[in-house]
Amino acid sequence: MESGQHDWQADLELIRRAATEAGEVAHSFFGRSPEVWWKNEGRSPVSAADFAANERLEKLLITARPHYGWLSEETDDDNARLSHETLFVVDPIDGTRAFIAGERTWCVSVAVVHQGRPVAGVLVAPALDEEFYACLDGPALMNGDLISVSHPDPSLPLTLAIAEDLLRKLPAAQTQAVRRVRHVPSLAYRLALTADGRIDGTIVKKNSHDWDLAAADIILQRAGGKLLDSAGHPLVYNRESVKHGMLYAGAGPALDKLSRFMPDEPTD
CATH class of the missing domain: 3.30.540.10 (Fructose-1,6-Bisphosphatase, subunit A, domain 1)
Known part of the structure; x- marks a missing residue:
């Protein structure tokens, strides 16, 4: 050590x-x-x-x-x-x-x-x-x-990076509260877009890895946002398993809305 x-x-x-x-x-x-x-x-x-x-x-x-x-x-x-x-x-x-x-x-x-x-x-x-x-x-x-995270009007749809198949699974009321941006293949870059306020947040599918997330996590944190697991906890890195379950990222009211999009399942 x-x-x-x-x-x-x-x-x-x-x-x-x-x-x-x-x-x-x-x-x-x-x-x-x-x-x-x-x-x-x-x-x-x-x-x-x-x-x-x-x-x-x-x-x-x-x-x-x-x-x-x-x-x-x-x-x-x-x-x-x-x-x-x-x-x-x-x-x-x-x-x-x-x-x-x-x-x-x-x-x-x-x-x-x-x-x-x-x-x-x-x-x-x-x-x-x-x-x-x-x-x-x-x-x-x-x-x-x-740079700083966005502060969206709670009455307006969130601008999110979210996979189409995940969006389709949401209830209609939640779908209407989302404006989906074009898919960005780099997860780290999606989190950077959240950090600099170009989007309000993102939902991350299961099986991302420490290397996809760690650098963007601290950048997002210092920009005023959070990257959380489906239970609302910050991520822990350098565990024996470097895979993660479903995650969400954003700030303020956007995080509250995104938490309601999370399925009731434990992280990996």
């Missing part, structure tokens, strides 16, 4: 530099038909760009903080991470399907997680020229500007 004082601002600067470099590596493959493989029984694509960006992140981050643990979508999981109170949680390309399809809504996601909660996070979206970042006790920023 690590002990002593922690400088999360220094960690934020480190992960910003690393994510920027990894974004440059990934972007060099963008629109150039990188080689693609399929994992998880053919359900999830991974490209040469994912592996190249992951390699750059691991080299930069572990060299700088060799005492931190490591969890990445593109690195075989090692339960040794459970013995670390602080670790990097990384998705070298969140939104690989969008990346492969030539859509710009993908990002490099890097977080520092300490004792189960994110304390610094950055999302770099090179194709959009956007960088979101925050650390504990600091503001949430996008390209250097302060």
